[in-house]
Amino acid sequence: xxxxxxxxxxxxxxxxxxxxxxxxxxxxxxxxxxxxxxxxxxxxxxxxxxxxxxxxxxxxxxxxxxxxxxxxxxxxxxxxxxxxxxxxxxxxxxxxxxxxxxxxxxxxxxxxxxxxxxxxxxxxxxxx
Numbered sequence: 001x002x003x004x005x006x007x008x009x010x011x012x013x014x015x016x017x018x019x020x021x022x023x024x025x026x027x028x029x030x031x032x033x034x035x036x037x038x039x040x041x042x043x044x045x046x047x048x049x050x051x052x053x054x055x056x057x058x059x060x061x062x063x064x065x066x067x068x069x070x071x072x073x074x075x076x077x078x079x080x081x082x083x084x085x086x087x088x089x090x091x092x093x094x095x096x097x098x099x100x101x102x103x104x105x106x107x108x109x110x111x112x113x114x115x116x117x118x119x120x121x122x123x124x125x126x127x128x
Contacts, residue, residue, distance in 0.1 A: 005038045005039070006038075007033055007034055007036075007038070007108065008107060008108050009030075009033070010107075013026070013029075018085055018087065019087075021081070024068075024070050024074055024078065025078050025081070027068050027070065028064060028068065028070070028075065028078045028079075028082075029082070029087075031064060031067065031068060032057065032059075032088065032099060032101060033101065033107075035057045035059060036054070036055050036056060036057045036099070036101055036104065037052045037053070037054060037055075037056060037057060038054050038055075038108070039054060040052065040053055040054070043058055044058075045058055045093070045096060045098055046093040046095075046096070050098075053100075054104060054105070054108070055100060055101040055102075055104025055105065055108070056098065056099065056100050056101070057098075057099050058096050058097070058098050058099075059096065059097055059099060060095060060096050060097060061075045061076060061079075061097070079097075086102055087101070087102055087103060088100060088101055088102060089102060
């Protein structure tokens with residue numbers, strides 16, 4: 001994957017219980033943020049060509065396992081947790097997973113800090 005461009009990376013992430021559950025959760029979160037596209041681009045997903053939007057990526061648990069040296073079963077648990085917290089959404093086929101980072105726009109494009117966004121998101125999901 002040849003990504004270029006900038007990603008806002010926040011010190012506050014180290015204090016946020018949503019993404020700092022443990023070092024592997026944090027590593028997967030960083031991997032997703034750093035791997036997501038920041039501009040629209042076309043990509044192959046299964047048998048179709050799709051347009052990835054900012055905050056999306058195509059990956060696999062095997063790719064993440066190799067890159068981060070985290071067991072595939074733990075990656076599965078992390079993805080389930082991130083989905084339950086509505087931080088990501090996924091669509092999978094038999095080989096790859098299309099990941100959409102739900103807080104991408106708030107964390108990358110607005111003046112509000114990502115910690116404020118994630119904290120508010122965390123509070124909102126806990127109240128539901």
